[in-house]
Amino acid sequence: MMLSAPAFAQALPRACEMLSALSLPVASVGWTQVWTILLVIATLCVLAVLYTHGWNTSMIRAVEKRTFLLRAELEEKKKAEETLRNSVESLAATLNAMGHGVITLDSSGSIRLMNAQAERMTGWAASDAWGKSIETVYRLKHPETGLPVQPAILAALKGVVPPADVASQHILASRSGREILVSDIAAPIFDKTGHMTGAVIVFNDLGVSAEREIAIRQAQRMEAIKLLAGGVAHEFNNLLAGISGSAEILESRIRPGDRSHDYIKAILSTVERATELTAKLTAFSGSSAPNTRVVNIHDVINDVIALISGAMSPKVEIARQLRAPVPLVSADPLQIQQAIMNLAFNASEAMPNGGRLTFGTEQVALDETFCARSTFRIVPGNYIAISVTDTGVGIPRELLPRLFDPLFTTKRSAGEGIGLGLAAVYGIVKNHKGSIAIESEPGAGTTVRMYFPLAPEAATARPVRAASDRLIRGEGRILLVDDEHLIRMVGTDVLTSLGYRVDTASDGFEAVKFIQENPGKTDLVILDLIMPGMDGRDTLREIRKLDPKVPVMISSGYPLSADEKCELSRSGPLSFVQKPYRAPLLSQLVAEALGRPS
Known part of the structure; x- marks a missing residue:
């Protein structure tokens, strides 16, 4: 039996009244009254016990009910956390399985997430990159100029331009210094109110190294310039043919001793110089077909040294390091001679205060890696490397890719020409299915190496017959x-x-x-x-x-x-x-x- 609180409240006053009524003097109390008092006291105790038990039971039941509810809430929370954790892990697995790099940013342009592919391409661990600015981790360069470029999405994050998807191709410079060509697209992230809260950048390795991409673009540009050079040379040659012929006719009709002969000779001399210029243009354009035969490169170099020794400054010391064991190539000796002379004169100009000019040869085996990086279309194999080295002022690294561009020159004074000598070297080497490599540092000199395929077998070079000045008459x-x-x-x-x-x-x-x-x-x-x-x-x-x-x-x-x-x-x-x-x-x-x- 369990006494409720209201019943106990009604019974307690009644028991107290009974106890008061029995309050008699001790002397007049009999055993009947004693037993009655004891019964009342016992009743009160029982009522108290019953009340306490009922109250405890209610409390226990309330606690049990609350405990049950808390346990249910806890289980529900655990299930929600498990679901969230699974979703996060699934999202992370999905992002890491992607072949694209993914970077998310907050509204300030700081990194908040990177997947594994982004870590690989940037060279940054996600934990290291977290909180850093996107320019620090995702370092972009222009594919042609090599100058730093900011991710385009930053302009939207800064409010400079309206937010929109942006796609581009740039060179990505990783933390280790490796450079690759990437294609990327960036998109803004909005909350429910339409406020831009950040952005996501997805980028892909195009599988082309930055060095190779620059080489490809440079080769394409050179091809376009070569086409232009060939056309210009053709038109110039037509004009020069008319000028030369007109001058010769005038010369034949002027009396001996007339001063006009001097002017005509000056015209013809100028035509010859212009013809040499167009020859350089055609050599650069690749349209000048070489008169190929097997020649000894050492003989050609020795001939060049004999030709230029008198024209060089006495402050320039000429040295030889001819180490190729079988220096035979299939080439036009006159064109090879021209290329070496052009390099030699450029080297001497780089040493205004004197220095050392060294001609060298060696036999080398060019592998697929070298051939892939070259702007020339060459195949792996054995080559003769002809080097021209000076101890001059050197060339800044950023100018090296433009040295063979006929529209570019480091010469500034009016009497120095326009630098077509190196452009002609480019065309001659390309005509012979060769390649060029340049090593230079400002203040440390320059080495230019021309690579020509090693001749499969030796042959005797045919002598070149000199042209005669005799006029041959005829009929027809x-x-x-x-x-x-x-x-x-x-x-x-x-x-x-x-x-x-x-x-x-x-x-x-x-x-x-x-x-x-x-x-x-x-x-x-x-x-x-x-x-x-x-x-x-x-x-x-x-x-x-x-x-x-x-x-x-x-x-x-x-x-x-x-x-x-x-x-x-x-x-x-x-x-x-x-x-x-x-x-x-x-x-x-x-x-x-x-x-x-x-």
Whole structure:
């Protein structure tokens, strides 16, 4: 039995009244009254015990109920924490499994999260990067200039531009100094109210090293410049051919002893210098086909030293370190000589106060790594390295990639030229399927190495026959085809003075029409290769259809490769003359084309 609190409250006053009624003098108390008092006291005790027990039971039940609720809440909280932990782990696993780097930022541009790929590419551990500015960890450079670039999303975080997705390609410089080309996209993060709270950057390694990317871009730029250089050289050669021919005609018509001869010689001398300049342009452009044969590089270097010794400052000491055991390469010796001389004169200019100029050779094996980093398309194998080293002022590192650019020069005074010598070296080396490497530090001198493929076997170099100044006269009818009026005019006068009858055509259509209307009456066609409308190749093809046996001499300001000459020669008798040409050379070539001794 359990007594409730209200029942106990009602019973307690009643028991007290009974106890008061029994309050008698001790002497008059009998055993009946004693037992009654004891019964009342016992009743009161029982009531107290019952009340206390009931109250304790209620409290226990309340505590048990509260404990149950707390346990339920705790279990629910544990389940929520477990779910959250699983979600975080799943998200982390997902981010780390991605092939892209991921970095999240707060509104100030500080890093709050990085995945494993971002750690690998930046070289920063996530724990080290946490809280650091994005510019410190995610260091970007411009892919062409190499200058530092800020992540574009920073402008949005700073409120400079409206927030938007931004995509770009840059060079990422890692903490270790390694550089890679990355493509990235950054997007802002907004809260429920539309307020920008941060940003996320996702970036991908494009699989191309920064060094290789710069080399590729430089090679592409050089190809574009080479194309321009070839076109300029062609146009210059056409102009020089007209100037040279006009001057020679004037010279032949002026009386001996006339002072005009001096001016004409000055004109011809200037034309020769301009021709050398265009030769450098064509060498750089890769359009000047080398007259390749197996040559001894040591012989070429010794010839260069003999040529330049008198032109060098007496303060410059010349040394040799010719170590290649078999210094044989398949090359045009004149072009190789020109390249070495250009490097030598550039080296001497870097030593205004004197120094040491060293020519060296060695045989090396170039591996795939070297070939991949080179801006030249070369294959692994054995090469002869020709080095030209000076002890001069050196070259700043940032200028090295531009040294062979014909539009760039470190020369500042008006009399120093424009630096086409190194551009010509670039073209010569490329023509020979070689490569170039430069080592330089300001104040420590410069070494330029040219790599040429080692010749598979030795052969005797053919001697070069010197051109004669003798004019060879002849007879016959010649069709001169050229879109330049000056060349047609001068060519007609020169050939007429040599005894030939000359017809002219300003383009391919006129030439084909002339052959059609005068079958079998032309002994030789001198044909410009590059003309508007019907070019030289198409004109040659149509002429061959009309007269397969007529000799044709290709005349162009744009040099032809050996393969191009071979292809054109398949159609019939063919010879070649390079603009600009002098009258003696033209007379010899015309005589040879007509089958007459020269």
